[in-house]
Amino acid sequence: DGGITQSPKYLFRKEGQNVTLSCEQNLNHDAMYWYRQDPGQGLRLIYYSQIVNDFQKGDIAEGYSVSREKKESFPLTVTSAQKNPTAFYLCASARDYNQPQHFGDGTRLSIL
Amino acid sequence: AQSVTQLDSHVSVSEGTPVLLRCNYSSSYSPSLFWYVQHPNKGLQLLLKYTSAATLVKGINGFEAEFKKSETSFHLTKPSAHMSDAAEYFCVPGAGGTSYGKLTFGQGTILTVHP
Numbered sequence: 001d002g003g004i005t006q007s008p009k010y011l012f013r014k015e016g017q018n019v020t021l022s023c024e025q026n027l028n029h030d031a032m033y034w035y036r037q038d039p040g041q042g043l044r045l046i047y048y049s050q051i052v053n054d055f056q057k058g059d060i061a062e063g064y065s066v067s068r069e070k071k072e073s074f075p076l077t078v079t080s081a082q083k084n085p086t087a088f089y090l091c092a093s094a095r096d097y098n099q100p101q102h103f104g105d106g107t108r109l110s111i112l
Numbered sequence: 113a114q115s116v117t118q119l120d121s122h123v124s125v126s127e128g129t130p131v132l133l134r135c136n137y138s139s140s141y142s143p144s145l146f147w148y149v150q151h152p153n154k155g156l157q158l159l160l161k162y163t164s165a166a167t168l169v170k171g172i173n174g175f176e177a178e179f180k181k182s183e184t185s186f187h188l189t190k191p192s193a194h195m196s197d198a199a200e201y202f203c204v205p206g207a208g209g210t211s212y213g214k215l216t217f218g219q220g221t222i223l224t225v226h227p
Contacts, residue, residue, distance in 0.1 A: 004155075035217075042202065042217035043156075090155055098206055100146050101215060103155035 002027045006091050006104035012112045013078065013085060021076045021107045023091035032074040033092040033101060036060060043090060049074055050097060078109065086110050116145070116186075116203045116218060124224040131175075131190040133221045135203030138184065144206030145186045147177055150220070151199045162186060163206070173197070198225045 004025045013019045025032065031050050035043040045058030049068040063082025068074055074093075078085045088108050092101035119134040137143055144163045148156040160171025167179045177188045186203060200220045 006155075033215075040219075042219050043215075044217075045215070088153075092156075098144065100158045100161050101156075102158070103148075105155045106153070108153070 004091060004093055004102055004104035006089075006107050008107060009105070011107055011109045013109060014112050016080045018077055018079050019109070021078070021089055021091075021109070023074045023076065023104060024072055025074075025091075025093045025102075026072060027093055027095075027102060028071070029093035029095050029102070030071070031094045031097055031099075031101075032068065033094075034058075034064075034066065034074070034076045035090045035092065037088040037090060037106075046076065046089075115216065116205050118201075118203050118218055118221050120221050121219060122222045122224065124226065125193045126226045127195055128192050131188070131193045131197065131223065133188040133201050133203075133223065135177075135186045135188065136184050137186055137203075137205060145177075145179065146204045146206065147171065147175070147186075147188050148202045148204060149199045150202065156202065159188070159201075193223075193225045195225050195227065198223055 007022045033048040034046040037043050044060050046064050047055055047058055047066040049055035052071050055066050055068050065077045088106050090106045091104045094101045116135055116137045146161045147159040149159050150156045159175050160169045162169050162179045170176045175190050177186050179186050200222050202220045204215050
């Protein structure tokens with residue numbers, strides 16, 4: 001079955017450490033997105049990418065970085081510059097920017 | 113640009129009774145609209161989408177929504193609630209006409225279903 005796979009499901013970060021969240025899709029979608037969700041809040045867009053080797057900052061990109069070297073993969077790195085990284089991170093993809101987005105099951109990041 | 117307002121942050125119903133989750137939209141042109149559902153610690157799942165082909169849209173799990181231009185509404189309904197419907201629901205405008213590919217998510221509506 002086609003879908004989006006996020007890993008790991010749970011991740012712990014030490015102070016000053018960078019961590020990378022994986023997102024892989026086999027839907028052949030061009031567009032991919034990263035969102036952050038905090039308790040009681042809606043989703044906020046971190047980064048998005050419409051095609052390989054191109055990506056754009058979303059509303060809360062500071063302290064995060066991404067790459068899009070392959071169509072199927074859009075990893076998110078939470079850097080030590082992100083001072084409040086504890087949240088639920090969701091990856092999504094879409095055929096194009098005007099189509100509904102399909103979501104992975106998320107990664108929950110916590111601070112040790 | 114499109115925007116939506118979900119009128120209720122929490123809705124509580126009894127199992128077997130109807131569900132109504134309200135969403136009003138604001139747009140200067142005919143919008144595309146989606147309803148998503150999120151169960152605890154899970155990603156979002158698309159329930160249904162409106163893209164101007166038909167005003168009454170049927171989705172998964174018995175949900176449907178009617179696009180009413182005169183009322184600028186896109187309310188989500190289900191005739192009979194099931195315990196498994198307890199989740200958070202998001203009404204989301206399509207990205208067309210906004211920043212390329214960017215969806216805007218609001219606070220959502222938490223649906224509680226009592227036995």
